[in-house]
Amino acid sequence: MEKIIDESQQGSTLSLENNEKNGRKLYIESYGCQMNFSDSEIVASILAKEGFNTTQDLNDADLVLVNTCSIREKAEQTVRKRLEKFNAVKRTRPNMKVGVLGCMAERLKSKFLEEEKIVDMVVGPDAYKDLPNLIQEIDEGRNAVNVILSKDETYGDVAPVRLNTNGVSAFVSITRGCDNMCTFCVVPFTRGRERSRDPQSILEEVNDLWDRGFKEITLLGQNVDSYLWYGGGLKKDFDKATDMQKATSVNFAGLLELVAHAQPKMRIRFSTSNPQDMTLDVIEAMAKYRNICKYIHLPVQSGSNRILKAMNRLHTREEYFELIDNIKKLIPDCAISQDMITGFPTETEEDHQDTLSLMEYVKYDFGFMFAYSERPGTLAERKMDDDIPEETKKRRLTEIIDLQQKHSHYRTQEHLGKTEEILIEGTSKKSDAHWMGRNSQNTVAVFPKEHYKVGDFVNVKINECTSATLIGEAVGYSENN
Numbered sequence: 001m002e003k004i005i006d007e008s009q010q011g012s013t014l015s016l017e018n019n020e021k022n023g024r025k026l027y028i029e030s031y032g033c034q035m036n037f038s039d040s041e042i043v044a045s046i047l048a049k050e051g052f053n054t055t056q057d058l059n060d061a062d063l064v065l066v067n068t069c070s071i072r073e074k075a076e077q078t079v080r081k082r083l084e085k086f087n088a089v090k091r092t093r094p095n096m097k098v099g100v101l102g103c104m105a106e107r108l109k110s111k112f113l114e115e116e117k118i119v120d121m122v123v124g125p126d127a128y129k130d131l132p133n134l135i136q137e138i139d140e141g142r143n144a145v146n147v148i149l150s151k152d153e154t155y156g157d158v159a160p161v162r163l164n165t166n167g168v169s170a171f172v173s174i175t176r177g178c179d180n181m182c183t184f185c186v187v188p189f190t191r192g193r194e195r196s197r198d199p200q201s202i203l204e205e206v207n208d209l210w211d212r213g214f215k216e217i218t219l220l221g222q223n224v225d226s227y228l229w230y231g232g233g234l235k236k237d238f239d240k241a242t243d244m245q246k247a248t249s250v251n252f253a254g255l256l257e258l259v260a261h262a263q264p265k266m267r268i269r270f271s272t273s274n275p276q277d278m279t280l281d282v283i284e285a286m287a288k289y290r291n292i293c294k295y296i297h298l299p300v301q302s303g304s305n306r307i308l309k310a311m312n313r314l315h316t317r318e319e320y321f322e323l324i325d326n327i328k329k330l331i332p333d334c335a336i337s338q339d340m341i342t343g344f345p346t347e348t349e350e351d352h353q354d355t356l357s358l359m360e361y362v363k364y365d366f367g368f369m370f371a372y373s374e375r376p377g378t379l380a381e382r383k384m385d386d387d388i389p390e391e392t393k394k395r396r397l398t399e400i401i402d403l404q405q406k407h408s409h410y411r412t413q414e415h416l417g418k419t420e421e422i423l424i425e426g427t428s429k430k431s432d433a434h435w436m437g438r439n440s441q442n443t444v445a446v447f448p449k450e451h452y453k454v455g456d457f458v459n460v461k462i463n464e465c466t467s468a469t470l471i472g473e474a475v476g477y478s479e480n481n
């Protein structure tokens, strides 16, 4: 399924086809959200032009890069452990250089470079085009750093290389940064203000992916519904745009329609939606185009109005229900998933019960649930005590996860007996004789391989299910094939 944090992917090394002319070796490891994995593809593309091939062997690398995540403390600890490992290797291979990319860059640059001296280079998420200069600096024996956040960098002009791809699904980044200022969240500080990418460059990338055989794309951003192109610049400066810019601006619903129309057989997904920014025209566009997948990742974080307010989520529980009702009215078979944070400062048992009752109302298809982790620099860290004991956070988290498990099973059972279009992504993890793919709702399905192949759209009759997987048999190609 769509994974904000895909644990199986965390720390995976990325590799691409080698260019014989390139003489240096890059080892790049990525952590965190899909945006980070997508960014690593941009970095690899930039460095391929600088003479680097990728390697999966740390001991073989000239340059080791780790694309980092700051969203929770645990993510940072994992990266720190990896940096210790890289330094151990470096002791035997002193010419090897180590660089930190991404969200940990800004906050920890001096610690990494000057105090602990465990890296040679620190590069923030908006500075990847500066990598050729920064690498020259470290080649000449100096430390290098660029963590400047940009007003307009979207990497729209860098064609990302596709790393570790199944050749079927790809990410296409449409916005960078975030303006929401949720009080728990570090993203606005690590990735900067929100800006949107030129729709023309998005369309070109999607068309190119289709021509290369890809069948599904996910439009990526911290808050895709907030997408707004008016000729470039920060979202917050839209007020200052000219009348002409405003009249010709493209919002997210407009972008979805452009992409869906340009490639009518390409499956279109998007992530992440923020309830406060999701408008009816987006749901209408989803209902109108068959190729826009019927699945919305719609994080709510809490079911309590008091906590939503403290989190600066700019909607109430009642408004969220209204949005859910509208989605289900226009797209009855739409799957919905959540992100939930438990144990936010001051959360009472009553607030927690509100979260459970909200989940009971929606009965989400999937969920990603986290215990609150205080992040330096956020408004919650500055203004509130992290006052919920760890055991309480854990117990509430378990209750939320158990309820989600029940709802996921309820939702997968709804598919039983139906015949659904599955896009084949690869061999099932559990059986070489079975394909694994997803339906429009993003639920994983497995079925015997027969004569079908990766990238085929196949109609599959669903006979059994677990809480996470549909099990069925193919009954023929779908009309999309």
Ligand code: SAM
Binding pocket: 004, 033, 071, 072, 178, 180, 182, 184, 185, 186, 187, 222, 223, 272, 273, 274, 299, 301, 339, 340, 341, 370, 371, 372, 373, 374, 375
């Ligand atoms: N932009 C999206 C949004 O606002 O809903 C997703 C942002 S984040 C990359 C993914 C998820 O991590 C969030 O939806 C939230 O549930 C979780 N998260 C963010 N900050 C957190 C924190 N300080 N502690 C625990 N979980 C957190």
